[in-house]
Amino acid sequence: MSDRAATFATITDLIEPFNKKGAPLTEATTFAGDLEWDSLTVMDFVAAVEDEFDIVITMNMQADIETIGQLADSVEKLKTA
């Protein structure tokens, strides 16, 4: 499995406990629209991702992350930084 694929898999594992809607998790799945997450859920989920990968996702970066795919890209960039 490539690094990115492994990252994507880890992220979807982290999403599952918060996936009340049971939405399918693809690159294009949106947090606000498809998963219907409120701001508190987003905050808890982002914290879980940060802890898992030992990174910081600033609020500025979060503003640009709308889909799972974009999150995986950001995590990949931050991991190697």
Place this chain on the structure above:
Amino acid sequence: MTEAAATPHALPTSPETIAPERDLFSKFDALIAEREALLATGVRDPFAIVMDKVTSPTQAVIRGKDTILLGTYNYMGMTFDPDVVAAGKRALDEFGAGTTGSRVLNGTYDPHKDCEAALREFYGTEHAMVFSTGYQANLGIISTLAGKGEYIILDADSHASIYDGCALGNAEIVRFRHNSVEDLDKRLGRLPKEPGKLVVLEGVYSMLGDIAPLPEMVAVAKKHGCMVLVDEAHGMGFFGPNGRGVYEEQGVEKDVDFVVGTFSKSVGTVGGFCVSNHPKFDVMRLVCRPYVFTASLPPSVVATAATSIRKLMHAGDKRAHLWRNSKRLHGGLKELGFKLGTDTPQSAIIAVILEDQQQAVLMWQALLEGGLYVNMARPPATPAGTFLLRCSLCAEHTAEQVETILGMFEAAGKAVGVLA
């Protein structure tokens, strides 16, 4: 020239409706619908209360009914202090209704300088800067202190003015879990070493009324080389030997670089400030846009503030009484069976947690109809999706009033079914 040119333009009596996709208000449709649904059930609007008369810091008339006020930030009851009011009246006579100018141009009068002097005396700092509101103080200081490439690290439960200061500026913004020293340490540890960093903390968090573990948090901030700002909006006046706030009470004065506060709580009027001992602090007067590009406070406002601030330096008796009130109300509500925001009374704010919006509104209304006004708070203002009745005490509440308040809570609680 035609007749038409001589006819004044009138607004259309029935304007054309705008197509929904063009209408900027369409984004509020869900909120409007929710509000209308709530009000259609016949409840009073918690966000549209009008005080017909305000007779004292603790009493008002709302829709003809005498009401005890338990939802103001008038912690020390200074709004009707005779010396404070007299100072305001004198300033109105001497200096007029307003300055009509910015602090950096024609808007600094002697009362503005005197107000900053009073703050320096109260806080024992070299510098004090007065903003037109506390909201603007946070907006200005936070957005200006940390620049592009630098970091602001803030508590997740921070006040809107702190979040908005972050949004207005250009720094990178990082949140940590509310009051978690461990989480603050972890996040600071992941940030790059070189860029400048500002950690923003609050002494008292205004929704649940809980205080921050400042000694541990400030130590962590310093360990990682950050500057520290503490917002003492809800702590000024009754924490610490000089009433400076939670940071003074907890002994971390020498490690706090900036203290931000407000005049709209213990001081009893409106306005905001930042105090500091940083030798370069005064340059902020030239670079803070919410200070430069706005009108300064009316002379009467800064005159009442200065008088109030100086009186708060000697308000030991009031403080003691306020703490007695807080302990009694907290203990009494807990005994009745209400779920409270804190396990022990930590400040003058006591939050009663309800299960959902329905219960919160019914309880709030039952209290109001019974003659008690408290604040109703709901997400996004409240942490963790909670619905709260936020009670804030005043040094002017008598012991008898606190007993009356407990009786009202018991009656409303039973009527609404919150209490068995």
